[in-house]
Amino acid sequence: MLNLAKEKLTEMFRKMLEIRFFEEKVFDLYAQNLVPGTIHLYTGEEAVAVGVCAALEKTDYVTSTHRGHGHCIAKGADLKRTMAEILGKRTGYCKGKGGSMHIADFSIGMLGATAVVGAGMPIAVGAGLSIKLRKTRQVVACFFGEGASNQGTFHEGINMASIWRLPVIFICENNLYAMGTHQSRVMNIENIADRALAYGIPGVIADGNDVLAVYEKALQAVERARKGEGPTLIECKTYRHKGHSRVDPAKYRPKAEVEEWLAKDPIKRFKEKLLQEGVLIQVEVQKIEREVAAEIEEAVKYAMESPYPAPEEALEDVYA
Amino acid sequence: MRKIAYREALREALREEMRRDPTVFLLGEDIGKYWGGAFKVTEGLAEEFGEERVRDTPISESAIIGVGVGAAITGMRPVAEIMFGDLTALAMDQIANQAAKIRYMFGGQVKCPLVIRTPFGAGVNIAAHHSQSLEAWFMHVPGLYVAVPSTPYDAKGLLKSAIRGNNPVIFCEHKLLYPVEGEVPEEQYTVPFGVADIKREGEDATIVATLYMVHKALEAAKTLEKEGVSVEVVDPRTLTPLDKQTIINSVKKTGRIVIVSEDCKTAGVSAEIAAIIAEEAIDYLDAPIKRVAEPDTPIPFSPPLEQYVIPDEKAIIKAVKEVV
Known part of the structure; x- marks a missing residue:
């Protein structure tokens, strides 16, 4: 870990906090009836997104x-x-047309969120093929849950990426539950990574609550992809702190299990490690926490003060 | 003018666009050098452009289209082939939920220039899984364009427009049309979307028809002409966008309308066109709207059964006679 520059480690910590504080705020706003529709919070899984994206460049997808x-x-x-x-505002990434489940920012290679479970896999493979045909050195990281690995698109997509040696990293966020369905009820294997064998690609397991472990595995997969050696399936074992969506109290999860995972909180763990190893001192951590909290407040203020789209904007953007 | 077959016209369009634009590439099952496409549309293209750009895929329709979407939103212009139109069902999420909506739900941030070529239509005794006409499915999904070329000229010009455009297109071909020859100029041209073509002018009644039904309508018109009935045949050429004005103008002129479509009658192509006429041009009609379409059954195998369900010249003539 100390091989990484303090700057890089601090940035990873900051990003994890941004996600945590952001999601807590979304939850608050939802409780106040200020968020239309539904929400699926990422709280508890921060180490996966941050660990993977820390291994990517801005131009990667x-x-x-x-x-x-x-x-x-x-x-x-x-x-x-x-x-x-x-919040459905005009100033949002998608001008209020997408919402929580459909955010994209093509300027940073964020090709968008699809709300159809597993549908992103072939799309990621297509971006990988595009990279190969355009002969750039980009890679694609494709996030999905363990539930999505039961979709046909998982099979079709990974197989195609494998035979064409495309620069795609398949990141399975195994949080044990597809809505309320425990993994053990819908598959007879414990490790999604084992499925990689069927496609002739490496399948590796990472502690999904350890941002550095995720980063390390992602970095190896990214290097392999950039060298033209093809895709990797990385299974990150993690847990969502909240329910599936909205106000789901997640009563289907045993209390002991929830407590066990809460104790493995990825942010708490990373913070302790950074302090223990002297990368950061307590005042630095507190400063970052204050800064991130302020940033989130600013984002909320911006979103709250932003106008809704004009109703007739519903008719725009159907065709290019 | 020289005459070439519909499949050759399609191949010329692909070849010209691939030569013109390096971001155009093809993918599909058995489209490459070992087979050249189930209907031989892509024959010879792998030899010219290589297997990277004329890409054989596994039998994975959903991934073929999904890969097309992913490539289209990252700077490429993929042309995917789905071997039979019926098999678009396997890729329906990627077509209807992803390709069609990716621009809209991301607030117009991205274009999805993906062309999906696929043959529809009955008449070759291959039964319920290889014979349907499903154009209406795609008309029902905002965000998609639907092209329905009936001649080699239109096939080539529309395919070139589809590839150059910035929207996902379901490019409906008809398997009986592949060997049909027609005039196609040597020089390059395109046919715009949303512009109907009057395939035959007439005074007494209008027939709106697409794909193979255009040819049956023209045959019927010839027969009717001998009986003193002058029929106008309007071919919309694209169902989305639909050139309503040309259809309505023809109805204004003739006062009578017969819509001929090879798909099932219920909630089909003919239903939509009939609704538009009822809504926007009913005052010009001198007789009820008539529809000639397939009955609401799957396509059967045995020749007499299959022929029974496909709209034929006789049925078209009968319908026209009922309105004039």
């Missing part, structure tokens, strides 16, 4: 899911425009 706020923020999306989109 990511594809995201219904639980996508974290991927956006980790890839460098503007907090104000992200929050504005979630």
Whole structure:
């Protein structure tokens, strides 16, 4: 870990905090009835998005899911425009047409979140093919949950990426539950990474609550992809702190299990490590926390003060 | 003018666009040098452009289209082939939820210039999974364009427009049309979307028809002419966007309308066009709107069964006689 510059480690910590504070704020706003529709919070899984995106460059691509706020923020999306989109405002990334489940920022390679489970996989593979045909050195990180690995698109997409040796990194965020369905009820294997064998690609497991572990695996996969050696499947074992969506109290999860995972909170762990190893001192941590909290407040203020789109804007952007 | 077959016209369009623009590439099952496409449309293209740009895929329709979407939103102009129109069902999420909506739901940030070529139509005894006409499915999804060329000239010009355009296009071909020859100039041209073509002028009744039905309508018109009935045949050429004005203008002129479509009657192409006429041109009609379409059944296999369900010249003539 100390091989990484303090600057890099601090940035990773900051990004994780941005996601955590952002999601907590979204939850608050939702409770106040200020967020239309539904929300799927990334709280608890921050180490995955941040660990992966820390291994990417700005021009690299990511594809995201219904639980996508974290991927956006980790890839460098503007907090104000992200929050504005979630509140349905004109100033949001998608001018209020997408909402929480459909945020994209093509200027930073964030190719967007699809709310159809598993649908992002072939799209990520297509971006990978595009990279190969255009002969650039970009890579694609494709995020999805363990539930999506039961979709046909998982099979079709990874197989195609494998036979064409495309620069795609498949990131499975295994948080154990697809809505309320525990993994053990829908597959007879424990490790999604094992499925890589069927496609002739490496399948690796990372502690998804350890940002440096995720970063290390992602970096190896990125290097492999840039060398033209093809895709990697990385399974990150993690857990969502909140329910599936909205006010889901997640009663289907045993209390002991929840407590066990809360104790493994990725931010708490990373913070302790940074302090223990002397990368940061307590006052520096507090300063970062204050700064991030202020940034989130600013994003909320911006989003709240932004206007809604004019109703007839609903008719725009159907065709190019 | 020289005459070439519909499939050759399509191939010429692909070849010209691939030569013109290095971002254009093809993908699909068996479209490359080992087969040249199930209907031979892409024959010879892998030899000229290589296997990277004329890319054989696994049997994975959903990924073929998804890969097309991913490539289209990152700077490429993919042309995907789905071997039979019926198999678009396997890729429906990628077509209807991803390709069609990716621009809109991201607030216009991105273009999705993806062309999906696929053959529809019955008449070759290959039964319920290889014979349907499903154009209306795609008309029902905002964000998609739907092209329905009936002649080699239109096929070439529309395909070139589809590839150069910035929207996802379902490019509907008809398997009986592939060998059909027609005039196609040597020099390059395009046919714009949303502009109908009057395939035959007439005074007494209007027939709106697409794809293979245009040819049956023209045959019927010839027969009717001998009986003293002058029929105008309007070919919309694209169903989305639909050139309503040309259809309505023709209705104003003739006062009578027969819509011929090879898809099922219920909620189909003919239903939509009939609704538009009822809504916007009913005052010009001197007789009820008539529709000639397939009955609401799957396409059967046995020749007499199949022929029974496909609209034929006789049915078209009968419908026209009922309104004039």
